[in-house]
Amino acid sequence: MIARRGSIPVLAVLLAVVAVTFLGVYRQGPDLASLWSWLAAGCGLGAPIDDVDAYILRDLRLPRLLVAIFGGASLAIAGAVMQASFRNPLASPDVIGTAAGAAFGGALAIVIGLSDLSVVNTPAIALVGAIGVTWLVFVLAGANERFSVANLLLAGIALNTLVGALTAFVVTFRFDNYTASSRVLFFLMGGLEGRTWEHAAITSIGCLGFAALVWPRARELDLLTLRDDSAHSLGIDAARARRTLVWCACGLTATTVSNTGGIAFVGLVVPHLARLLVGPGHRVLLPTSALLGALLMVASDLGCRLLPPSLNLRLGVVTAFLGAPYFLFLLARQRRGMAL
Amino acid sequence: MSVLAARQLQVALGERTVLVGVDMELRAGEVVLLCGRNGAGKSTLLRTLLGVVPPRAGRVELGQRPLGEWPPLARARALAFVPQEVETPFEFTGRELVAMGRHPHRGRREPLRDEDRRAIEVALDAVDGRSFADRAVTTLSGGEQRRIAVARALATEAPLLLLDEPTSNLDLEHALQLALLLRREAAAGRGVLIASHDINLLAPHCTRVVVLHEGRVFVDAAPEQALADGNVATVFGVRATAASGYFPRDFRLPS
Numbered sequence: 001m002i003a004r005r006g007s008i009p010v011l012a013v014l015l016a017v018v019a020v021t022f023l024g025v026y027r028q029g030p031d032l033a034s035l036w037s038w039l040a041a042g043c044g045l046g047a048p049i050d051d052v053d054a055y056i057l058r059d060l061r062l063p064r065l066l067v068a069i070f071g072g073a074s075l076a077i078a079g080a081v082m083q084a085s086f087r088n089p090l091a092s093p094d095v096i097g098t099a100a101g102a103a104f105g106g107a108l109a110i111v112i113g114l115s116d117l118s119v120v121n122t123p124a125i126a127l128v129g130a131i132g133v134t135w136l137v138f139v140l141a142g143a144n145e146r147f148s149v150a151n152l153l154l155a156g157i158a159l160n161t162l163v164g165a166l167t168a169f170v171v172t173f174r175f176d177n178y179t180a181s182s183r184v185l186f187f188l189m190g191g192l193e194g195r196t197w198e199h200a201a202i203t204s205i206g207c208l209g210f211a212a213l214v215w216p217r218a219r220e221l222d223l224l225t226l227r228d229d230s231a232h233s234l235g236i237d238a239a240r241a242r243r244t245l246v247w248c249a250c251g252l253t254a255t256t257v258s259n260t261g262g263i264a265f266v267g268l269v270v271p272h273l274a275r276l277l278v279g280p281g282h283r284v285l286l287p288t289s290a291l292l293g294a295l296l297m298v299a300s301d302l303g304c305r306l307l308p309p310s311l312n313l314r315l316g317v318v319t320a321f322l323g324a325p326y327f328l329f330l331l332a333r334q335r336r337g338m339a340l
Numbered sequence: 341m342s343v344l345a346a347r348q349l350q351v352a353l354g355e356r357t358v359l360v361g362v363d364m365e366l367r368a369g370e371v372v373l374l375c376g377r378n379g380a381g382k383s384t385l386l387r388t389l390l391g392v393v394p395p396r397a398g399r400v401e402l403g404q405r406p407l408g409e410w411p412p413l414a415r416a417r418a419l420a421f422v423p424q425e426v427e428t429p430f431e432f433t434g435r436e437l438v439a440m441g442r443h444p445h446r447g448r449r450e451p452l453r454d455e456d457r458r459a460i461e462v463a464l465d466a467v468d469g470r471s472f473a474d475r476a477v478t479t480l481s482g483g484e485q486r487r488i489a490v491a492r493a494l495a496t497e498a499p500l501l502l503l504d505e506p507t508s509n510l511d512l513e514h515a516l517q518l519a520l521l522l523r524r525e526a527a528a529g530r531g532v533l534i535a536s537h538d539i540n541l542l543a544p545h546c547t548r549v550v551v552l553h554e555g556r557v558f559v560d561a562a563p564e565q566a567l568a569d570g571n572v573a574t575v576f577g578v579r580a581t582a583a584s585g586y587f588p589r590d591f592r593l594p595s
Contacts, residue, residue, distance in 0.1 A: 089429055216448055223440055225428040229392045234496070235416030235444045280430035 007277045008284070011291035015069070018295060022065050022302050029056045064192045066200040068301050069294040070207040071192075071256040072266060076293025077211055078249040078256075079267030080274070080285055084221040085242045085249070086149050092268035093253035096156035096246070097133040100163040102257040105129020107170045107184045115183070120198045122187070126258030127202070133163055134250045143246075147239035152246075190261035190316025192301050199259040206255020210248045211290065217245060218282040225280070262316050265323025266293055272330065296322070343368050343531050344389060344419065344500055348398035351381070351388050358384045360555045362398070366531045368499060371522055373542050373563070374535040376552035377576060382535040383424065385552065386502050389533070390421050402500075416444035420498035422489045424505045431476035434488040438463055438473070441495030463494035466521055468514070482509030490518065500531045507538045519545040543567060551575055 024032035030053040038057050040046035048054070078093040085091075093099065106126035109115045115122040137159050138144055141151035167188070174180045186193075214221075220241050223231045231238040257263065274289040300318040307313055344366040351359040358381045366372055366389075374382050387393045389400055391407050400407040402418060410418070420441070428437070441463065442456040452460075464470050467487040477485055486509050493501055501522070507515040515538070522532045523545050536542055543549055549566035551558045553575045559566045573579050 084430075087429060219443060219446075219448065222432070222436075223443060225430050225432070226440070227423055227425065227427050229387055229390060230421065230423050230427055232392050232412075233390055233416060233419065233421035233493075233502075234440060235413040237412060275431070279436075280428075280432050281436060 007288055008291065011288065011295060015291055015295045015298065018298050018302065019065055019069065022068070022298050023057060023061050025302075026061075026305060029053065059197070063197045063200040064195045064301070065298065067192055067195045067203045067259055068297045070200070070204040071260050071263070072270075072293035072295070072297025073290035074203065074207040074210070074252040074256040074293070075263060075266040075297075076270035076274070076289040077207075077214060077286055078252040079269075079293075080271040080282065080289045081214055081221065081245050081249040081252075082267070083271055084225050084282065085245050086153075087225055087227075088149075089272065090268070093249055094160070094267070096137045096152055096250065097159040097163060098130045098250045098253040099257050099262060100160045100167070101133025102126040102130035102254055103188055103262055104133070104163045104167045104170070106187045106258065106261065107167050110184045110187060111170050111174045111177075111180055113180075119196050120202075123199060123202055123258040127254050129163075130250070130254030130258060133159055134247075134254070143243060147242050149242075186314065187261040188316075189314040190257075190263040190319070191304070191314045192260060195259065202255055203259050206251060210251040210255070211286075214245065214248050214252075215286060217241070218286055221245065221282040221286075222280075260315070263297070264316050264320040265326075266296060266319050269323045269326050270296060272326070343403060344533070345401045345404075346385070346389060346398065347401065349385070349388060349395050349400070350397035351384055351393060352396050353384065353393075357396075358555055359388070359395075359552075362552075362555075362557055364550055364557055364560060366500060366533045368529050368531045369526055370547040371526045371532045371534065371545060373539070373546040373549045374533060374552065375537065375539055375549065376558070380552040381555050382552055383504055386421075386504050386533070386535050390419065390502060391415065413444045416496065416498070418498055419500045419502065420493035420496040422486075422493045422501070422503040422506050424508070427489070428477065431478050433475060434469060434473040434477055434480065434484070434491075435460065435464070437477055437488050438469075438491045438495050441492040444496060459495050459497055460491075463491040466494055467491045468517065483511055483514055486510055487514065487518075490521075494525075499529065501525065501533070503532070503534045503536075505536050505538075506534060507536060507541060515541055539567065 020035070024030070024035035030038070030049070034049055034053045035057060037046055037049045038054055041048045075093065082091040082093055082095070083089050105128055106122050108129070109122045109125040114125060137152065137155045140155040140158070141148065143152055171181055171184050220236055223234055223236050224238060224241060228238040253267065270293045271285065271289050274285050274292050278284045278288045296319070300322065301315050304313045304315055304318055346362050346364050349359050349362040350357065362385060374385065376382055384393060388395055391400065402410055402415065407415065438460050439452060439456070442452065442459060445456065464473050467490050469484070469487050469491050472480055472484050477488060480488065486506065490503070490506060506518060510518060519542055522534065526532050526547070534542060543563040546563055548560065549563045550560045551566055551571060558575055559571055569579070
């Protein structure tokens with residue numbers, strides 16, 4: 001498949017359109033006209049808009065949009081990195097416990113009341129949980145000495161199960177406190193309500209920082225899709241490269257899910273979609289995945305916001321709804337003898 | 341002058357000792373066939389010579405310098421490898437896979453240069469692979485995938501080639517073309533080491549045959565001596581004469 005780089009500008013324009021819609025189209029509050037006035041006022045080209053409208057745009061919608069953009073991009077890049085590093089198109093950032101660790105940390109912060117003290121406490125403790133569980137998976141798999149995909153998967157399955165059980169215990173432990181348990185449940189299902197500039201800062205710094213580490217290694221990712229001895233013969237230390245890149249994928253995942261809660265399928269599905277558009281070469285695949293991930297996340301959250309509030313639709317539920325049919329499509333491709 | 345040498349190599353995989361006191365050399369301009377029974381240690385020796393498997397004792401020298409002292413990219417420019425199995429689950433095209441062979445010559449973010457493109461086309465021509473080079477490798481036959489793997493090794497322009505079962509999955513025409521190609525590469529100055537069970541087809545094209553038996557070099561000699569009846573009987577447990585004349589060295593495919 002020849003890489004179709006033209007997809008990148010098209011996706012960038014689509015993302016810009018959806019982002020503007022995200023900021024200016026809603027059932028209540030400032031509309032597109034208010035958005036333009038606000039932007040013009042920011043550039044010194046017009047009168048300031050109403051303070052409440054400016055607050056909604058600046059402190060409610062914009063950080064939420066940034067979390068969606070950088071979070072979606074992070075999960076998608078992490079998915080592409082995991083799939084190449086594990087040489088498996090079905091690998092995702094969830095398999096080595098990062099998301100489960102974040103879920104546990106976030107749930108714990110809410111249940112013990114730390115989340116009430118500061119908005120950054122939940123993401124901070126979720127981040128600690130994500131990194132802690134990932135580190136434990138690496139230690140149990142012996143991956144710091146000898147990188148083995150099979151060992152990492154086994155340790156990941158074990159820790160995912162254990163941490164999942166602990167999270168369930170934490171939730172049920174406070175079933176008597178309806179507010180706490182419903183907040184935990186909302187966190188676990190993933191969503192972007194009430195995201196602040198602090199959340200946006202953690203997500204965007206994580207995304208830009210780890211993406212900057214991954215991007216120069218795009219060709220290494222191509223070579224890592226080969227067997228280790230072939231990659232070695234082409235001058236790559238496959239074990240070290242896989243270890244570094246998997247940690248980067250964990251960093252991208254951790255800085256996102258600690259702010260958004262559980263977002264299913266983005267890391268798994270988006271790299272597949274991107275490969276259909278531009279082929280498997282990571283130099284083009286990584287930016288395409290990032291744009292597509294951001295687009296999917298913003299569009300999904302926009303969908304959540306535009307649907308009647310009585311539906312109480314969560315972002316993580318929407319992405320899961322989108323992911324399941326896509327995997328049925330992949331199954332159909334596979335049955336026709338095509339590669340995943 | 342030896343180019344790639346194993347000196348008293350001892351290699352273990354887990355608890356099992358696979359190679360014991362192996363000495364062998366690969367020099368520029370020769371084609372060496374490495375054969376032996378299943379489990380004799382051929383692939384392990386190849387992977388040790390490549391630097392993937394560390395020896396428990398002894399050493400591998402590349403250009404009279406220990407292999408481990410070579411920077412990875414410099415080693416990759418000197419020593420190319422064709423693996424036994426098909427490799428990627430993703431839909432890279434054949435040309436993209438061959439282009440990976442240019443990685444050791446390029447900076448991390450350097451795009452393909454004219455000389456890289458030339459090397460890729462020369463390698464594809466050498467394996468008669470242009471007709472399927474732009475198809476996804478996952479859609480190619482086993483033989484076509486193997487020819488792409490050989491082209492990738494050629495694209496590195498490394499003076500030494502190590503090949504693991506290169507004729508498996510190849511039809512007779514392409515297997516013979518590959519044997520002739522490897523002879524041509526050796527004549528042009530490359531050293532070629534082939535681990536294979538395909539003795540009948542490859543031995544006539546080799547300058548030496550190294551027979552591994554129970555983890556040791558049983559014999560290292562010209563094909564006629566190495567595959568003498570007694571050696572074949574001892575190593576392979578069969579009374580058979582190697583049909584070295586079946587596909588003679590001067591075999592030519594009809595044009």
